[in-house]
Amino acid sequence: MAQTTDEAELRAALAEGPITVYCGFDPTAPSLHFGNLVQLVLLRRLQRAGNRVVCLVGGSTGLIGDPRPTAERVLKTKEQTAEWVDRIQAQVRPFLDFDGENAAVMVNNLDWTAPISALDFLRDVGKHFRVNQMIKKDAVAARLNSDQGISYTEFSYQILQALDYLHLYREHGVTLQTGGQDQWGNLTAGVDLIRRAEGASVHALTTPLLTDEAGNKFGKSEGNAVWLSAERTSPYAFYQYWINVEDASVIKLIKVFTDRTPDEVAELERSLAEEPFKRLAHRTLAADVTTLVHGADATAAVQAASEALFGKGDVRALDPQTFRDATAALGGGEVQVGTAVIDALVAAGLVDSKKAARRAIAEGGVSVNGAKVTDEAAVLGEQDFLFGAVALLRRGRKNLAAARVVDHAE
RNA sequence: GGCAGGUUGUCCGAGUGGCCAAUGGAAACGGACUGUAAAUCCGUCGCGGUAACGCUACGCAGGUUCGAAUCCUGCACCUGCCA
Numbered sequence: 001m002a003q004t005t006d007e008a009e010l011r012a013a014l015a016e017g018p019i020t021v022y023c024g025f026d027p028t029a030p031s032l033h034f035g036n037l038v039q040l041v042l043l044r045r046l047q048r049a050g051n052r053v054v055c056l057v058g059g060s061t062g063l064i065g066d067p068r069p070t071a072e073r074v075l076k077t078k079e080q081t082a083e084w085v086d087r088i089q090a091q092v093r094p095f096l097d098f099d100g101e102n103a104a105v106m107v108n109n110l111d112w113t114a115p116i117s118a119l120d121f122l123r124d125v126g127k128h129f130r131v132n133q134m135i136k137k138d139a140v141a142a143r144l145n146s147d148q149g150i151s152y153t154e155f156s157y158q159i160l161q162a163l164d165y166l167h168l169y170r171e172h173g174v175t176l177q178t179g180g181q182d183q184w185g186n187l188t189a190g191v192d193l194i195r196r197a198e199g200a201s202v203h204a205l206t207t208p209l210l211t212d213e214a215g216n217k218f219g220k221s222e223g224n225a226v227w228l229s230a231e232r233t234s235p236y237a238f239y240q241y242w243i244n245v246e247d248a249s250v251i252k253l254i255k256v257f258t259d260r261t262p263d264e265v266a267e268l269e270r271s272l273a274e275e276p277f278k279r280l281a282h283r284t285l286a287a288d289v290t291t292l293v294h295g296a297d298a299t300a301a302v303q304a305a306s307e308a309l310f311g312k313g314d315v316r317a318l319d320p321q322t323f324r325d326a327t328a329a330l331g332g333g334e335v336q337v338g339t340a341v342i343d344a345l346v347a348a349g350l351v352d353s354k355k356a357a358r359r360a361i362a363e364g365g366v367s368v369n370g371a372k373v374t375d376e377a378a379v380l381g382e383q384d385f386l387f388g389a390v391a392l393l394r395r396g397r398k399n400l401a402a403a404r405v406v407d408h409a410e
Numbered sequence: 411g412g413c414a415g416g417u418u419g420u421c422c423g424a425g426u427g428g429c430c431a432a433u434g435g436a437a438a439c440g441g442a443c444u445g446u447a448a449a450u451c452c453g454u455c456g457c458g459g460u461a462a463c464g465c466u467a468c469g470c471a472g473g474u475u476c477g478a479a480u481c482c483u484g485c486a487c488c489u490g491c492c493a
Contacts, residue, residue, distance in 0.1 A: 247447045277445040310446055355457065363440040363454070398446050
């Protein structure tokens with residue numbers, strides 16, 4: 001928890017009985033990512049604790065765009081946004097319980113925003129907002145001070161989000177909105193609106209931005225975002241992301257993302273301190289979160305793959321089935337017998353260009369099936385494709401890919 | 411509409427006729443060290459080529475020049491001030 005409107009009052013409200021809480025997700029991409037996971041887990045816990053949960057996917061706010069402090073967003077088409085709304089709704093469903101007596105509710109703010117005319121919007125909603133306050137919100141202030149400026153469109157975003165809160169307060173009795181720390185301005189805009197329009201006092205709660213010891217945001221893997229969809233970030237890559245988290249942050253992440261009990265956490269903490277080489281905390285974290293997002297079956301598969309690929313043994317010694325399953329989890333490309341290692345690295349997506357591939361070999365960072373490649377002109381021969389199918393390419397300590405042989409009849 | 415300033419590689423940011431594929435920083439990547447950790451040290455960091463070298467690149471299009479990221483013209487976009 002980072003900030004709340006009135007912590008004492010919120011605690012009292014929560015203690016008194018179930019409340020109704022909402023959190024919104026804007027369809028700015030076809031998939032949710034690491035950052036959204038914090039909110040999903042929070043909602044999940046709140047629901048399990050007996051509270052009612054309303055999950056909003058921003059069909060209208062997604063069309064406008066929450067102002068980023070750095071730059072204006074490029075508008076997405078309505079069709080695109082609508083499609084992403086569907087995808088994100090589907091992605092959220094597994095995290096919450098939408099059946100039973102305490103079923104979560106899924107809403108789309110386009111339903112109540114779209115019918116409002118511009119005039120009604122300005123007269124009925126706009127009157128409650130003071131520009132003087134609006135320009136003080138962090139993201140807006142940053143943009144006003146930048147040489148980018150800010151469009152009227154994005155400037156209006158906070159009004160739309162505040163309107164959502166008001167609507168949900170009226171229709172569903174929502175009295176708490178959660179969000180990331182950067183959403184504070186938008187959340188309080190809603191709280192203020194409800195106070196003015198309804199004379200009611202409602203709450204807002206933000207979660208702190210998760211950063212590593214160096215102060216960097218979590219959720220970036222090799223410069224790419226960690227997505228929740230298997231198409232964008234494979235379960236294998238997802239699992240590996242968590243396995244590689246720095247020691248100093250594992251325990252914190254376990255507390256945030258998993259349902260481990262305090263006793264279990266204490267045990268993991270002890271293990272981390274006394275027998276770090278076992279990497280027990282990392283394995284637990286990776287397994288728990290991967291299960292949460294991708295399910296138990298996928299987790300078992302990537303665990304086995306990781307075990308096989310990073311185990312001490314020789315990959316050649318693995319039994320064919322294990323090897324096949326493990327490499328199936330990896331990214332890779334198709335090559336033919338006789339393809340140069342350099343070209344195979346490019347085809348498998350391990351490097352961006354042949355030049356980079358050559359460089360990697362020169363740096364001593366490339367191996368095929370565990371054997372270091374020293375010759376830039378090396379080619380993949382028949383014997384390199386283990387079990388007649390796949391050559392395991394490695395760049396650096398932990399970038400692996402599979403070069404799958406294709407019918408070389410052509 | 412007028413005036414002024416800006417647009418450089420993933421990002422920030424130098425460079426104002428040749429020595430510039432372009433200083434510096436960040437990010438990233440590889441190696442050593444380890445525990446698929448952090449810190450540290452070393453190295454790499456446009457594309458093709460073993461290399462010599464070639465190609466592409468400093469908003470876009472032309473031009474001046476033996477030679478331009480650097481000068482000129484037009485256009486686009488951004489920012490500020492004025493109307």
